[in-house]
Amino acid sequence: MENKFVKYFRDNVHGDILVDEMIVYELINTNFFQRLRRIEQLGGAKYVFLGANHTRFSHCIGVYHIVCKFLLNPNIVSAFSDYEIKVLKVSGLLHDIGHGPFSHTFEWILENAVIDSHEQYSSKIIREDPEILKILKIYNINPEDVCSVIEGKNKKLSPLISSQVDADRIDYLLRDGLLVGVNYAASDVEWIIRNSLYKDEDMIFNYKAKSSLESYLLGRYHMYEQVYLHKTSIAFDETLRSWFERLIDLKKINYNFINIKMIDILKEVIEKKVIPLNKYYLMDDYLLINFFQDGRLEKDEIFAKLSYMLVNRHFLKVVDNFNESGFQNFKNNLGNKEDVKYFCRKQKVSSLQLYRVKSKHEEIKLLLKNGDIKSLDSVSSLIKNSNKKSEKSVLKSNYLYLFSKDYI
Known part of the structure; x- marks a missing residue:
């Protein structure tokens, strides 16, 4: 009798995570997946919360685990073929393989580039990395099928990976909440998963899960309010953007950097071009932190100062009770100093809502006892009342204003 392959990952969020398929274990051991150990999940939040140093590696394995839990539900697994089940598991595992340094913060740096999202880089890695392609070929998985799920293009399979209630969000909310304390x-x-089902190739939930879904949305709301949009985390993001802006501006005037290697590795980032995989593989938190360390030695005072600020947690400071006219007057009083654009900044912050969808396809749908299917917001008094009050920004302004501590 052939021994079945079994491996367990000890996880502080889900307990023992079972991996009993070789394809999953082999993908975990690829170089690009192991790179996720060097990319922290929450970017600047680690400068606020002592435990917020978990990685994309643990999150991706957690998402795979949640996908598997959904597939233990007979009302879910019966909707998929054996091949679709494999694609779902692989997609859950690899969905974040394209994240760059400091996770979502890096996407702000790539803004307006040819490729500017981690989903696009995930697909690029899956399509082009020889190690991953070889494994997928051995197990007869079409890389395009995986990419379509990750990019949200597969109407049937994508909701388990990317929707209002999906394996990705469930894991990161549980993981982030536990580790930031x-x-x-x-x-x-467990109740949400047990009461999920597929109907007409669409994931819906039994009405009895309504209260659990409301609790899930409340938890997500408070995580954004208290963790993801924390002012210090935003200050880190904006300081990093200033650092990259100065880097790009210096490159435009042919400044002679001491660290030539930094300019070579970041060439495509600076030029807003597609980053080749041999360079993208190198891009992790450790690489940029080393660049910050070296940047303190550059002769350009502005770049050196920004590097020092990032290394020593002296980020731009969010100043409360500031408005646009006050911000502009403050900048004008500083005159035409070259450093103003890097040390006086504003960051737009979208208003926070308990539940917001852009289209009917994104709605959380409930199966009522009489067989009707209704959107959650149409039957939830909590969401109805919350949406009436959600026009105001959680931060009481459309913008946050940030300054170097030298200016205030």
Whole structure:
């Protein structure tokens, strides 16, 4: 009798995570997947919350685990073929393989580039990395099928990976909440999964899960309010953007950098071009931190100062009770100093809502006892009342204003 392949990952969020398929284990051991150990999940939040140093590696394995839990539900797994089940598991595992340094912060740096999202780089890696392609070929998985799920283009399969209630969000809310030391996101996941089903190739939930879904949305709301949009985390993001802006401006005037290697590796980032995989593989948190360390030695005072600020947690400071006219007057009083654009900044912050969808396809749908299917917001008094009050920004302004501590 042939021994079945079994491996367990000990996880502080889900307990023992079972991996019993070789394709999953082999993908975990690829170089690009191991790179995720060097990319922290929450970017600047680690400068606020002592435990916020978990990685994309653990999150991706957690998402794979949640996908598997959904597939233990007979009302879910019966909707898929054996091949679709494999694609779902692989997609859950690889969905974030394209994240850059400091996770979502790096996407702000790539803004307006030819490729500017981690989903696009995930697909590029899956399509082009020889190590991953070889494994997918051995197990007869079409890389394009995986990419379509990750990019949200597969109407049937994508909702388990990318929707209002999906394996990705469930894991990151549980994981982030536990490791930053808050309890906002401790929703009744088991009940939500048990009461999920597929109907007409669409994931819906039994009405009895309504309260659990409301709790899940409340947890997500508070995580954004208290963790993801924390002012210090935003200040880190904006300081990093200033650092890259100065880097780009210096490159335009042919400044002679001491660290030539930094300019070579970041060439495509600076030029807003597609980053080749041999360079993207090198891009992790450790690489940029080394660049910050070296940047303190550059002769350009502005770049050196920004590097020092990033290394020593002296980020731009968010100043409360500031408005646009006050911000402009403050900048004008500083005159035409070259450093103003890097050390006086504003960051737009979108208003926060408990539940917001852009289209009917994104709605959380409930199956009522009489067989009707309704959107959650149409039957939830909590969401109805919340949406009436959600026009105001959680930060009481459309913008945050940030300054170097030398200016205030």
